[in-house]
Amino acid sequence: MRIKRLMESIEAANLDAYIVSRESNIYYYTGSISGGFLLAVHGLEPTLLAPSMNLAIALDKAKGCRVEPYGSSNLLDQIEKALGKTNPRHVGFDDFTIDMSNRLQKRFPEMELRSSAEITWNMRRIKDPEEQGIMRRAGELTDIGMEAAKEYMKEGVKECEIAAEVVHAMMKNGAGDVAFSPIIASGQRSAYPHAGVTERKIRRGEFIVIDIGATYREYRSDLTRTFIVGEPSKKQIEIYETVLQANEEALPKIRNEAKGSDVDGVARAVIVEAGFREYFVHGLGHGVGLEIHEPPSLSEKSGDTLRVGNVITDEPGIYIPGWGGVRVEDTILVTSDGPEKLTRFDKSLDGMRV
Numbered sequence: 001m002r003i004k005r006l007m008e009s010i011e012a013a014n015l016d017a018y019i020v021s022r023e024s025n026i027y028y029y030t031g032s033i034s035g036g037f038l039l040a041v042h043g044l045e046p047t048l049l050a051p052s053m054n055l056a057i058a059l060d061k062a063k064g065c066r067v068e069p070y071g072s073s074n075l076l077d078q079i080e081k082a083l084g085k086t087n088p089r090h091v092g093f094d095d096f097t098i099d100m101s102n103r104l105q106k107r108f109p110e111m112e113l114r115s116s117a118e119i120t121w122n123m124r125r126i127k128d129p130e131e132q133g134i135m136r137r138a139g140e141l142t143d144i145g146m147e148a149a150k151e152y153m154k155e156g157v158k159e160c161e162i163a164a165e166v167v168h169a170m171m172k173n174g175a176g177d178v179a180f181s182p183i184i185a186s187g188q189r190s191a192y193p194h195a196g197v198t199e200r201k202i203r204r205g206e207f208i209v210i211d212i213g214a215t216y217r218e219y220r221s222d223l224t225r226t227f228i229v230g231e232p233s234k235k236q237i238e239i240y241e242t243v244l245q246a247n248e249e250a251l252p253k254i255r256n257e258a259k260g261s262d263v264d265g266v267a268r269a270v271i272v273e274a275g276f277r278e279y280f281v282h283g284l285g286h287g288v289g290l291e292i293h294e295p296p297s298l299s300e301k302s303g304d305t306l307r308v309g310n311v312i313t314d315e316p317g318i319y320i321p322g323w324g325g326v327r328v329e330d331t332i333l334v335t336s337d338g339p340e341k342l343t344r345f346d347k348s349l350d351g352m353r354v
Contacts (some may be wrong), residue, residue, distance in 0.1 A: 001064050002123065003028050003029050003030070003038075003040065003046050003064040003065060003278060004017065004027060004064075005123060005124070005176050006020075006029060006040055006119070006120075007040055007042070007046075008098065008295075009072075009119045009122070009123070010040060010042070010092065010119070011042070013091040013092060013116060013119060013233070014090065014281040015088075015090050015091065015114065015116065015163065016042055016086065016088030016089055016090050016091060016272035016333055017040060017042065017083065017088040017090075018039075018040045018043070018085070018091065018092045018093065018116065019038070019039055019040075019079075019089045019092070019093045019094070020036055020037065020038035020039075020040070020093075020120065020318070020338030021036075021037050021038075021090060021093065021094075021095055021096060021100070022094050022095040022120070022175050023035045023126075023290075024183075024218075024290040024291050025038075025094050025095070025120045025124075026038055026048070027066075027218055027290060028072060028120070028124055028290060029064070029066055030048055030062040030063060030064060030122075031050065031061050031062060031063050031217070032048040032050070032057060032058045032061040032062040033057065033061070034054035034055075034057050034061070034062070035050070035051060035054060036048055036050040036051055036054070036057035036058065036067065036070070036074075036114065037049040037070075037079065039079065039082040039083065039156070041083055041084065041086055041088060042086065043059060044082075044083075044084055044088065044089075044338050045063040046058055046064065046066070047060050047065060047067075047070070047082040048065045048066070048067045048070070049064075049068055049069075049070045049075070049082065050069055050070070050076050051069070051070065051071075051107075052069045052070065052071050053070045054244070054245075055067070058341055061312055062266065063150070064099040064141065065315050068081070068082070072075075073153045075262035076103060076104070077317070078106045078177075079104070079106070080108075082108060087110070088111065088240070089111065089112055090112050090114060091111050091112065091113055091114065092113075092114045092115075092119060093113060093114070093115065093116060094115030094116065094117045094120045095117060096115075096117070096311075097102070097141065105286070107131075109300040111178065113303055115321065116134045118136045118159070121294065121295050122174070124289055124290065124294065124295075125287055125289075125295045125306075125307075125309075125310055126307060127289060127309045127310070127333070128309070131219065131289070132228070132309070132311075132333060133340055134216055134217045134219045135216075135219050135220075135288075135311055135331070136291070136342055137216045137217075137318075138175075138214050138215065138219050138220055138221035138342070139221045139223075139331055139341075139343045139344070140215075140216045141170050141173055141174060141175045141214035141216055141221070141288060142170065142212060142213055142221040142222070142223045142331075142345075143177075143223065143343055143344055143345045144169050144170060144173050144214075144253075144299060144344055145167070145169050145170040145175075145212050145214060145223075145247060145266065146166070146167040146210060146212060146223055146225055146345045147164065147169070147345070148168070148169035148170075148206055149166050149184075149210050149212070149225075149227075150227065150354060151165075152165040152236055153202060153208065153227060153229065153354045154202065154229065154354065155201075155202055155203060155229050155230075156201050156202065156319065157201065157202050158198075158199050158200065158201050158202075159184035159185070159186055159197050159199065159200050159202070159208075160183050160197050160198065160199055161200050162202075163182045163184050163197045163207075164271075166184075166210075166212050166277055166311060167182065168184055170212075170214040173201065173233065174216065175215060175216055176215050176216060176217065177215040177297055178212070178213060178214065179213025179214055179215050179220035179221060179222060179292050180213055180220075180222075180292045181196065181197070182210075182211070182212045183195050183196060183197065183209065183210070183212070183224075183316045183337050184196060184209075184210055185208070185209040185211075185313075185325075186187055186199045186200055186202050186203065186206050186207070186209075187200065187203060187206040187207070187286055188207065188321075188322055188323065189323050190209040190226070190319075190324040190325045191319040191320055191322070191323060191324050191325040192209040192319065192324070192325070193281065193282060193319060193325075193327070194208070202229055203229070204230040205228070205229065205230050205231075205232075205233070205295075206227050206229065206324065207227070207228055207236065207324045207325065207326060208226065208227045208229070209224065209225075209226050209227065209325060209326070210224065210226070210227065211223070211224040211303070211326055211327065212224075212227050212250060212294060218271055218290055219289060219290060220288055220289065220290070220324045221288065221331045221342060222288050222291050222313050222315075222327060222329060222331050222343075223330065223343040223345060224327045224328060224329035225327065225328065225329075225345060225347060225352060226240065226243075226326045226327060226352060227318050227352045227353070227354055228352060229354055230250075230353070231353075236347065237243065237325050239318050239320075239335045240272060240276070240326050240349055240352070241324045241349065242270060242274040242276065242318065243271070243275070243314070243316050243317060243318055243327065243328050244347060244348075244349070245270050245318050246267040246268070246316035246328075247267065247269040247314055247315070247328040247329075247330070247347070248260065248267075248272050249266050249267060249270055250263055250264075250266045250267040250284060250298075250314050250316070251314055251330075251332070251339055251341075251349070252339065253266050253340065254298075254306065254312060254314060254332050254338075254339040255306065255334065255338055255339065256306060256307060256308045256334060256336065257305060257306065257307070258305070258306045259282070259301075259302070259304075259305055259306075260296055260297055260299060260302030260303070260304040260306065261299065261300060261301065261302045263284060263285075263298045263306070264285075264298045264299050264300055264302065265300070266283040267314075267316045268284070268300070268316075269283045270316075271316060271318060278314060279318045279319050279320050280319075281317075281319055282299075282300065282317065282319060283297055283299025283300065283302065284298040284313075284314065284316055285297065285298035285313040285315055285316065285332075286298070286312065286313055286314055287310065287311060287313075287314045287315050288311050288312070288313060288331055289311060294341040296310055296312065297311060297320065298313075306334050307334065308334055308335060309333075309334065310333075310334040311331060311332065311333050311334070311342070312331075312332050312334065313329055313330070313331055314329065314330050314332050315328065315329030315330075326348050329343075330342070330343045330344075330347075
């Protein structure tokens with residue numbers, strides 16, 4: 001049980017108690033999407049304080065803890081009740097606002113609050129077999145969304161229209177939500193890594209970067225492909241093939257005990273050698289799970305080491321302001337046998353032509 005492991009981690013960190021408030025962490029430990037505050041205290045049954053309006057779903061879904069409601073006027077009273085008579089001195093937390101920290105410190109002046117987000121992240125970054133299965137389905141749904149984008153894409157279609165088709169296809173097939181707001185970036189906008197969606201119409205001869213993700217049972221996936229309507233130019237072919245090579249050369253390096261900086265370096269070397277050093281403006285990848293960006297990371301400065309159970313993106317890119325850009329991205333699971341692609345949509349240059 002995850003809450004039991006949390007209690008063991010708290011003890012190892014020399015903490016008397018731990019307060020979980022990040023919604024994704026509440027779900028991870030209890031299975032409830034109610035939000036609220038989970039209090040884990042030595043010697044006491046863990047308590048989930050759920051907002052009164054979400055009490056019903058918390059009572060129905062939360063496991064491994066008792067559930068109590070709270071309102072804005074009695075939250076600190078409920079926290080004090082959940083702490084019982086233990087009077088914990090050293091209390092860790094995952095994600096508090098400054099206001100919440102100040103309120104707790106004022107109410108419990110003897111309490112030493114410690115920011116201890118690494119306790120939850122160290123657990124969440126290793127996906128168990130159940131999580132891996134859920135994320136495989138999230139990847140499949142994202143592939144379905146990309147297929148819808150390709151089928152609908154043609155000259156004169158608006159970016160926002162493609163986005164609508166993507167979302168419809170993923171949710172029609174079982175996605176609970178999008179993993180993040182879709183990115184449909186055509187023409188010069190494809191040089192913006194986080195371009196969003198506009199009413200701009202697709203034009204022949206331009207790159208169209210499609211970055212999408214599906215959420216399935218709260219877990220997410222991330223996939224990017226770069227399409228072109230019509231025949232690509234020599235320069236477009238060169239840039240696309242460079243990014244694709246960087247993506248593919250990094251893939252086999254995404255293995256147990258690989259350093260995040262080393263994996264990034266493999267992809268970056270391909271792009272640098274091709275003469276596009278200044279146009280690769282972000283790290284190679286980031287962890288994915290209950291959130292679209294979480295540890296570990298693949299970047300030049302990453303201090304992370306990959307482990308079996310990590311789910312990470314492999315997404316090199318070249319972005320030339322005023323001209324356009326290319327990104328090729330997959331979501332990858334680290335297994336004992338090497339990398340497993342959770343997104344499998346075709347990424348050959350021929351497959352990108354529409």
